[in-house]
Amino acid sequence: MAGRKATGSPGVTRENLADAALLLLEREGPKGLSMRKVAAEVGVQAASLYWHIRNKEELLDLASDALWEGYTPLPPGRTATADTWRDCLATASRRLRTHLLTHAGAVRVLAGRFAPGTRSPGPMEEMLALLRRAGFGPADTADAAYTLLTWVQGFVLHEAVPMSAAEEHGASPQEAAAEARERLAGLPADRYPHLVELAGELSGPGMDSRFEFGLARLLDGLEVLRGR
Amino acid sequence: MAGRKATGSPGVTRENLADAALLLLEREGPKGLSMRKVAAEVGVQAASLYWHIRNKEELLDLASDALWEGYTPLPPGRTATADTWRDCLATASRRLRTHLLTHAGAVRVLAGRFAPGTRSPGPMEEMLALLRRAGFGPADTADAAYTLLTWVQGFVLHEAVPMSAAEEHGASPQEAAAEARERLAGLPADRYPHLVELAGELSGPGMDSRFEFGLARLLDGLEVLRGR
């Protein structure tokens, strides 16, 4: 009985196992996730898990589904006028990043496990809807949504991994950024002149503005396509 | 003596261990990489590895360095005229994708381990050089390079993982694509109307054209910024 999770319905269900896996991933990192611990988390022996799931691989798939649980697309909100499609896509992208960052500890392990659309349809469906409403054709819509999702996930991956690595190492984000800068600045200047020169710009902790930069470029690019 | 790798210099060096790890990763997948197997690969006992490296974590870091070994930036080639910076960036991005796909089996494990620039400076330095030569300022150059690298890696991650998963499962790319399409088309059409409608577009095996789409948008966006 001890260790049964408070949230969700009580039994040993696939959902509860996924939640427990996700929780362990975020609380203790990659090494914290083992069948035995997941089992303990739901108050059962490790061998019992195999009645509900095929293997650890499947458990990770379930966990990557569970990661999207709290993500709900924006309410339709104000009606879409011609000049707000850009803002809508921007908001959706920002919310996507925020949501992934919420689960930063799990992103590294689960990255690449959620193919856009197939595994957890929510975010992809939202992007597709916004793009179609903006007037993009079917093919462009699919490609654009894929580009957006793929970029956000790549961005967050590079954002979340050092974050959780630094905090695992017991360093503050500032310390981690300073350390990164020094590593860059310490490279051989003859082989990597630009890295050395731009060490400050590259290692700054301004992830928000970096995200906004990429987002603006992507949306500008879509605007160019749309106006063609 | 049996099992010593043919390539590279013979001793048990950190480089050789990294190469062996990378090789195992690509040949046998994530489960194929263990300290004991790496040790066997270089003809030594598992415990010996700890004389050369701190732990498995460090070995993976070394392997993610080794992944970039074969990657050399384009020779300066023709002198940069004002209208070729776009082509240069496009070529660099494509080469980056190709190189990562060459190590598709290792990408999943190593993803997020190579922060752009810090770990393996080659690709980042190349991007920075091209962007500066194109006339972008320091801040924009740093942000643009980060965006490009981050997107390529996100893209390849989503491209490589299903690839290696499908082949591990013994399915052809076409079969995998067909399976993905059916999963999308089988979603509840009331909740995911666009996913169902665009199932064909989303799951097509045309990864090359999808990549070109994203690349074109990104470069268009940079062009807008540059012309401002």
Next chain:
DNA sequence: ACCTGAACACCGTTCAAGT
């Protein structure tokens, strides 16, 4: 300086056996 053997605590997974 570099390697080994043996050991420790821990894995994922299976399977007969229980209820």
Next chain:
DNA sequence: ACCTGAACACCGTTCAAGT
């Protein structure tokens, strides 16, 4: 239908001991 105990083959890592 669901869970357990015990077992199997395998981990990462440490450490005294060898040369």
